[in-house]
Amino acid sequence: MKILLFILLSLNVYAVDILTSYRNNGTADIEKQMDLELSNEEYWKTQVKDKDLDFGYIESFENILTCDKAQSSLNLYSLDENKSFKFRKKYSAYTGKMKGDKVKEGDLRTPTGIYQITQKLSKETKLDPFYGPFAFVTSYPNVYDSYKGKNGSGIWIHGLPSEDRDEFTRGCIAINNSSIECLNKNIDISKTLLVINDTEVKQNVLKEDLVTILAQLYAWRYAWLYDDIKSYLSFYASNFVRFDGMDIEKFRSYKTRVFQKNEKKTILFNEINILPYPNSLNTYEITFQEHYKSDSFEFNGDKTLIIELDKNKKIKILTEK
Numbered sequence: 001m002k003i004l005l006f007i008l009l010s011l012n013v014y015a016v017d018i019l020t021s022y023r024n025n026g027t028a029d030i031e032k033q034m035d036l037e038l039s040n041e042e043y044w045k046t047q048v049k050d051k052d053l054d055f056g057y058i059e060s061f062e063n064i065l066t067c068d069k070a071q072s073s074l075n076l077y078s079l080d081e082n083k084s085f086k087f088r089k090k091y092s093a094y095t096g097k098m099k100g101d102k103v104k105e106g107d108l109r110t111p112t113g114i115y116q117i118t119q120k121l122s123k124e125t126k127l128d129p130f131y132g133p134f135a136f137v138t139s140y141p142n143v144y145d146s147y148k149g150k151n152g153s154g155i156w157i158h159g160l161p162s163e164d165r166d167e168f169t170r171g172c173i174a175i176n177n178s179s180i181e182c183l184n185k186n187i188d189i190s191k192t193l194l195v196i197n198d199t200e201v202k203q204n205v206l207k208e209d210l211v212t213i214l215a216q217l218y219a220w221r222y223a224w225l226y227d228d229i230k231s232y233l234s235f236y237a238s239n240f241v242r243f244d245g246m247d248i249e250k251f252r253s254y255k256t257r258v259f260q261k262n263e264k265k266t267i268l269f270n271e272i273n274i275l276p277y278p279n280s281l282n283t284y285e286i287t288f289q290e291h292y293k294s295d296s297f298e299f300n301g302d303k304t305l306i307i308e309l310d311k312n313k314k315i316k317i318l319t320e321k
Contacts, residue, residue, distance in 0.1 A: 032226065039219035044211045052084040054203045055195070056284075057210045060271035063192040065157075066201035067173055069095045069110055074157070074175055075201075076186065088186065091179040097168040100198070101279070102140070105152040110171050112196055112279050115139045115155075117189040132159015132177045134184050138194055143243055143304045144277065144285065147319040157183070157194070197278035205276055209309060213274055213284060216315045217305075225267050229259045236317045237308065243321035263294040269303075282309045283318075 021029040037043060048057065055064050055077075064077040064085055074093040077085040095110040096102070102111035119137040121127040127135055135158035141150050157173045159180035173196075175183070195201045216235070223232035233252055240248040268291040277283040283306065290303040307315045 035218075035222050035225060039215050039222050041211050041215040044214040047214070048207055048211060052079075053205050053207055053210060054085055055201075056205050056273065056275035057214065058085075058193075058273050058275070060273055060287075060289075061191055061193045063187045065187075065192060065194045067093065067095070067110070067194065067196040068200050069099075069112075069196065070199050074173055074179075076183065078186070089182065091175045091183070094167055094169050094174040096171045097166075101150075102152060102155070102171055103150050106170075107152070108168075108170050110169070110173060110196060111140050111145065111150070111155060112198055113140070113142055113145060114275055114277060114285050115142060115194045115196070117157075117187075117192050117194060120184070120189055121156075130161045131156070132161065132174075132180055134159060134180045136183075136189060143319055143321045144306045146243060147241060147306060193273075193275075195275065195278060201278065202276055209313075210274055212313050213286070213307070213309065213315055214272070217269070217272075217286065220315070220317075221267055221269065225265055227259045227262055229256055232259070235315060240317055241319055243319060261294075261296065263296060266291070266293045277306070283307070284309065 018030055018033055021033070051057070058064075062079045066075045066077070067073070068075070072093050072095060074091040076088045076091075078088050080086045097108040100109055101113075102109040115138040117136045118139050121131070121135040121137065122133060127133075135156045138155045138157070140155035141152065152171070155171055155173075157175070157180070159177040160174055220232065220235045222228075223235070233255065236248060236251070238248060240251065242251055246254070270289040270291070272286070272288040274284055274286050277285050286305040286307060288303050290299060290301065292299040303320070305320045306318045308318060310316055
């Protein structure tokens with residue numbers, strides 16, 4: 001309680017009103033006010049002030065791999081002692097035989113998008129020698145790929161066979177064996193994100209847009225937490241489709257029934273990451289760890305939102321998982 005009182009008094013502007021509310025109503029109103037303050041852009045300006053935003057707002061990754069398909073390169077950026085992403089290494093790379101974004105199985109294209117590395121394969125896991133000493137399995141197709149109707153699988157970063165081979169792949173990213181061994185030594189796959197683009201991966205993301213998205217992410221949470229169904233649904237695009245195929249009309253009916261239960265909820269977001277989606281105007285991928293608990297349901301795990309920032313700087317959720 002002493003710590004909470006110190007925090008409240010340090011806010012100055014809100015201290016008197018909050019303390020009066022606590023005197024009359026206890027802690028519930030204070031919690032509600034704090035939840036609302038998390039949707040304030042002024043708060044998020046303080047959080048991003050000294051943060052490296054070159055690739056976006058990133059809390060849970062230490063390495064960024066960027067693939068420029070046009071330049072046939074794979075670049076490694078890692079956090080330094082100042083928590084800034086610094087360029088470490090450029091690897092020459094082979095990508096898909098055909099240009100453009102992957103759409104379907106067998107189209108010989110390397111996808112454009114944001115991917116996590118889900119598994120490392122090696123000779124110990126009986127990796128075929130065709131793929132060199134190591135292969136890193138990516139999360140293609142991701143949530144946005146599925147939303148757009150893309151399919152296929154088996155997109156890896158891997159090495160090369162010992163014999164001669166074509167200077168392209170069937171959709172993977174291939175680098176020479178000394179490079180894949182170097183990469184293996186320099187990344188923790190659970191802390192590494194892969195961003196693939198047709199050209200150079202965008203950097204220097206607008207701070208103002210990230211602040212807006214963070215504030216609205218917590219405005220969405222506030223509406224969810226306090227059962228404001230009208231405000232909650234206003235964050236969803238008319239062409240929203242959930243990962244399991246539920247469209248906006250079915251989703252609206254489902255959420256209305258859930259909100260009518262009026263259950264007390266705990267909703268926490270940790271390890272938030274917001275990156276502009278390659279080759280997509282005003283589109284962002286948001287990922288975080290969600291901790292949700294109500295009287296009837298509990299969930300702890302990964303959450304993904306794909307959002308658009310409209311002309312009024314309002315986020316619209318296209319899909320979620």
